[in-house]
Amino acid sequence: MHLKLRVWRQAAPQAKGRFVSYDAPELSPDMSFLEMLDVVNERLIEKGELPIAFDHDCREGICGSCGLMINGVAHGPMRGTATCQLHLRSFRDGQEIVIEPWRAKAFPVVRDLVVDRSGLDRIIAAGGYISARTGGVPDANAVLVPKDDADSAMDAAACIGCGACVAACPNASASLFTAAKIAHLGLMPQGQPERSKRVLRMVSQMDMETFGNCTNIGECQEACPKLISIDVIARMNRDFLRASLFGREERAGSSGEI
Amino acid sequence: MELRARIPSGPLAEKWDRHRFEMKLVNPANKRRYKILVVGSGLAGASAAASLAELGYQVSCFCFQDSPRRAHSIAAQGGINAAKNYQNDGDSIWRLFYDTIKGGDFRAREANVYRLAQISVDIIDQCVAQGVPFAREYSGYLANRSFGGAQVSRTFYARGQTGQQLLLGAYQALCKEIARGNVLMYPRTEMLDLIIIDGRCRGMVTRNLVTGEVVAHIADAVVLATGGYGNVFYLSTNARGSNVTATFRAWKRGAAFGNPCFTQIHPTCIPVSGEYQSKLTLMSESLRNDGRVWVPRKSGDARPPHEIPEGERDYYLERKYPSFGNLSPRDIASRAAKEVCDEGRGVGPGGRGVYLDFGDAIARLGRQTIEERYGNLFEMYQRITDEDPYRAPMRIYPAVHYTMGGLWVDYDLMSTIPGLHVLGEANFSDHGANRLGASALMQGLADGYFIIPVTIGDYLATAKLDKVNADHPEVRGALEGVAQKTKRLLTVAGSRTVDSFHRELGTLMWEKCGMARTATGLREALQRIPEIRAEFWENVTVPGSHAELNQALEKANRVADFLEFGELMCRDALHREESCGGHFREEHQTGDGEAKRDDESFAYVAAWEYAGEGAEPRLHREPLAFENVQLAQRSYK
Numbered sequence A: 001m002h003l004k005l006r007v008w009r010q011a012a013p014q015a016k017g018r019f020v021s022y023d024a025p026e027l028s029p030d031m032s033f034l035e036m037l038d039v040v041n042e043r044l045i046e047k048g049e050l051p052i053a054f055d056h057d058c059r060e061g062i063c064g065s066c067g068l069m070i071n072g073v074a075h076g077p078m079r080g081t082a083t084c085q086l087h088l089r090s091f092r093d094g095q096e097i098v099i100e101p102w103r104a105k106a107f108p109v110v111r112d113l114v115v116d117r118s119g120l121d122r123i124i125a126a127g128g129y130i131s132a133r134t135g136g137v138p139d140a141n142a143v144l145v146p147k148d149d150a151d152s153a154m155d156a157a158a159c160i161g162c163g164a165c166v167a168a169c170p171n172a173s174a175s176l177f178t179a180a181k182i183a184h185l186g187l188m189p190q191g192q193p194e195r196s197k198r199v200l201r202m203v204s205q206m207d208m209e210t211f212g213n214c215t216n217i218g219e220c221q222e223a224c225p226k227l228i229s230i231d232v233i234a235r236m237n238r239d240f241l242r243a244s245l246f247g248r249e250e251r252a253g254s255s256g257e258i
Numbered sequence B: 001m002e003l004r005a006r007i008p009s010g011p012l013a014e015k016w017d018r019h020r021f022e023m024k025l026v027n028p029a030n031k032r033r034y035k036i037l038v039v040g041s042g043l044a045g046a047s048a049a050a051s052l053a054e055l056g057y058q059v060s061c062f063c064f065q066d067s068p069r070r071a072h073s074i075a076a077q078g079g080i081n082a083a084k085n086y087q088n089d090g091d092s093i094w095r096l097f098y099d100t101i102k103g104g105d106f107r108a109r110e111a112n113v114y115r116l117a118q119i120s121v122d123i124i125d126q127c128v129a130q131g132v133p134f135a136r137e138y139s140g141y142l143a144n145r146s147f148g149g150a151q152v153s154r155t156f157y158a159r160g161q162t163g164q165q166l167l168l169g170a171y172q173a174l175c176k177e178i179a180r181g182n183v184l185m186y187p188r189t190e191m192l193d194l195i196i197i198d199g200r201c202r203g204m205v206t207r208n209l210v211t212g213e214v215v216a217h218i219a220d221a222v223v224l225a226t227g228g229y230g231n232v233f234y235l236s237t238n239a240r241g242s243n244v245t246a247t248f249r250a251w252k253r254g255a256a257f258g259n260p261c262f263t264q265i266h267p268t269c270i271p272v273s274g275e276y277q278s279k280l281t282l283m284s285e286s287l288r289n290d291g292r293v294w295v296p297r298k299s300g301d302a303r304p305p306h307e308i309p310e311g312e313r314d315y316y317l318e319r320k321y322p323s324f325g326n327l328s329p330r331d332i333a334s335r336a337a338k339e340v341c342d343e344g345r346g347v348g349p350g351g352r353g354v355y356l357d358f359g360d361a362i363a364r365l366g367r368q369t370i371e372e373r374y375g376n377l378f379e380m381y382q383r384i385t386d387e388d389p390y391r392a393p394m395r396i397y398p399a400v401h402y403t404m405g406g407l408w409v410d411y412d413l414m415s416t417i418p419g420l421h422v423l424g425e426a427n428f429s430d431h432g433a434n435r436l437g438a439s440a441l442m443q444g445l446a447d448g449y450f451i452i453p454v455t456i457g458d459y460l461a462t463a464k465l466d467k468v469n470a471d472h473p474e475v476r477g478a479l480e481g482v483a484q485k486t487k488r489l490l491t492v493a494g495s496r497t498v499d500s501f502h503r504e505l506g507t508l509m510w511e512k513c514g515m516a517r518t519a520t521g522l523r524e525a526l527q528r529i530p531e532i533r534a535e536f537w538e539n540v541t542v543p544g545s546h547a548e549l550n551q552a553l554e555k556a557n558r559v560a561d562f563l564e565f566g567e568l569m570c571r572d573a574l575h576r577e578e579s580c581g582g583h584f585r586e587e588h589q590t591g592d593g594e595a596k597r598d599d600e601s602f603a604y605v606a607a608w609e610y611a612g613e614g615a616e617p618r619l620h621r622e623p624l625a626f627e628n629v630q631l632a633q634r635s636y637k
Helices: A033-046 A118-127 A147-157 A164-168 A175-187 A195-208 A219-223 A231-246 B012-022 B043-055 B093-103 B110-129 B162-179 B245-252 B285-289 B316-320 B330-342 B359-365 B367-385 B440-462 B473-491 B498-513 B519-539 B551-575
Strands: A003-009 A018-024 A096-100 A109-111 B035-039 B058-062 B183-186 B189-197 B200-208 B214-218 B221-224 B263-269 B292-296 B354-357 B394-403 B420-422 B604-609 B618-623
Touching: A018 A033, A033 B498, A118 A175, A118 A195, A118 B162, A147 A175, A147 B162, A164 A175, A164 A219, A175 A195, A175 A219, A175 A231, A195 A231, B012 B110, B035 B043, B035 B200, B043 B058, B043 B162, B043 B183, B043 B440, B058 B189, B093 B110, B110 B162, B110 B440, B162 B183, B162 B440, B189 B214, B189 B245, B189 B473, B189 B551, B200 B221, B200 B473, B214 B473, B221 B245, B221 B440, B245 B420, B245 B551, B263 B285, B263 B330, B285 B367, B292 B316, B292 B330, B316 B330, B330 B354, B330 B394, B359 B367, B420 B440, B473 B551, B498 B519, B498 B551, B519 B551, B551 B604
Parallel strands: A003 A096, B035 B058, B035 B221, B058 B183, B221 B420
Antiparallel strands: A003 A018, B189 B200, B200 B214, B263 B394, B292 B354, B354 B394, B604 B618
16 A cells, blocks of 8 residues: 655744655555554654654553544544554555644644643643542442443543544634543532532633633534543533532632642 | 562461551651652552652652553553452452462462452542442442453453543542642653662652753652563553663662563454554453354364354363353463464464454343443454454454563562662562453552552651752762763664664564573573664664654663563573463473473562673572462462
8 A cells, every 4th residue: 555645744842844745655554544654754764864753652542642633634534533543444545645733722733743732631630530539438339320320421531631622623622621521520429529619620721721612513522532422511511600600619710729 | 689578477467457557657747858759650650649649748750651641551441350249259358369369370479469459449449439430230339340360250340441540530639639739740751760879769860751851850769650561572562652661770770670571461462463563452351251262173274253163163261271261361361372373273364363252142142232341342343453343253362461570579569779669560569470350450559549658658757868969979970871871872873773673672572482481492582682782782773862852762762671671581581490370481381281380499589680781680589488378280170
């Protein structure tokens, strides 16, 4: 198999980036997309050129490290798939493929296809947890969780934090990411005491990170490798409204702990 | 070097309680004066960093990934064991302890394993309190399943993503402490050396992977939770970034390495498909609950699986191990697969594969039930192989998955360097020569949430720790050493890529130090590895500079260490003239091809000490005393 690549190269965050064309012959349709980039990189190194930098680690769709815009689509043409799980059999022989990093103001490019997604960590740090300090917790079966709730919580908790939702969104909103964590914890009985505080803080952090607003376009759920539904965003908005009206905590990052 | 395991006295079941009482405590107000560095943010590292910070210590946590949430613990699929006995099927702390000791082929410490079984129940409580969405029954109670190597249902799980959910629980606890200012997080940062002053570990040197900046961090204690070294084989189920560098460099600074040859080959992985392959994908062992493993009876039978009638199939695990059948432990199931493939009965390209067949289970339980249980795994399989496992059986083959060996630690999880503690897969402690399914998550979290927060206090309270200045000669020396090594890698300017060396080493290790080992093969490897290493330092090419994000340089650093470490593994495998668990020496097997242990001569932990550049490492032995279990031949028949 033979592909023609146009890859975004950018030496440093402030450097000017540009597309560079690479010819990629002698590939196998059974290769994963990242294995194809490995092969291209090996050939570049052998020629004494700098390899294309891209984030990757587990290569089985769970760590969330990888993420590329492939012909303008986050994680490429296959639904419910992270870039590392995509195989060349999804492409035509001879096809031209444009590879770009995630594009969002809140995800500055570090190098080539590598971006800085630390804003997502800061959203979690703002409140995406249940404050259960180690030790001193009740027996695991002391609090029952209806199976449907546990299943729905798991659906939302499946998020791998790759940032595809942000990259796919025309507003570069992190709503699907944020709402997935809020839904996961809000569906569990253990998550109730901090529910209002959590949604207020996480949403406020999301705004501070310069992610855009959600306008219900739905591109995020199409791009999500774990097929997380935008229903969680509706849930977040309900929680947010309720917390804003009745919650005890004041709005907008007032805690000073972020 | 003296190996002091510091196992508390008294009856097995009371040791941990007694020890916790006897340990010195650090006054709550004094805790904030101590600085602890935690390297790694997987289950062990994240849970340790969060728990230590909650106690009031100043914690810094480091990971090479862009976020602590991406550590490789995230990929664990099947579940986590705990002796809750929620199923009333006869489980107990004692049984989990016994299964783990036996599963490890009697090459682990009784006291450590018992403590692990005791703590297992607290882990589940902790994770549920954090909101981990474990599988539930319709009643709302927690669900369990059985898992390889156990006859009780003690495994808790969150679909096929248990590791992910447990790690996110620990990561969220860590984030909470980061937000409160109690943990300083350093993502995209790699530890490259330790700082040892007056015989104690007082800090480390790191490289910022984005800017290339090399800095020294001074502290009162260092905790390594940097995972295993399975990537020495190049192809493994480990994440691409998983490496031996942190533990190996600690070894070079004086930490003994325990049982490096004990590696686990997991029986159910997707077979290799081509040269370009970058990693192997595990299919959760839980699949063996409902899938039946078979190969054709006749060698060279090339018919597609559905054309092979029942009578011409060999369900070899059920045949050889009737009481455990398809749930036989990993080492046994892997070796059995290799055996039938060596006989020419393997299936798929290259004949390196066996069938894992769900036909019966789908007929018995219906497709929907199977989908509920394993839907995501089936999907993953289909995505990779382009075959539908609901219609045709999966093809699987063993692959390197986990390393039981690791830095030697005492009962307090401290290495032979005072002040250097080692947790999770990075230490050697609990799994002996073979790890049972769903026990890695248990150990990582036991070490991080419940053991290190107590034992490190005892060290800090009793050690005399003088202030260390940033211009101390040891600090400067460590910084310089790292800078020099980096420079050397960048100036070789040869013609071979780092990956090509890694692949060559990996192939050699897999052939000579993989599922079956012989003295001849190991000697060949011991001769060959230094040759590959020499060529590496003469002919590797690493483009770019050190002062930038340079992934080729990162790899080169790690592969350079693997090229030395592989030799230590082979040396250990050669010296251990017995078969046990994952270590199968062809010279030592029973009449029916099972591992033959030699308890007389080898019931010990082999702890290797670095003896300097070019010198043979020194072997120290920690004898294993079995006072509570009887050493028996492991039988799963």
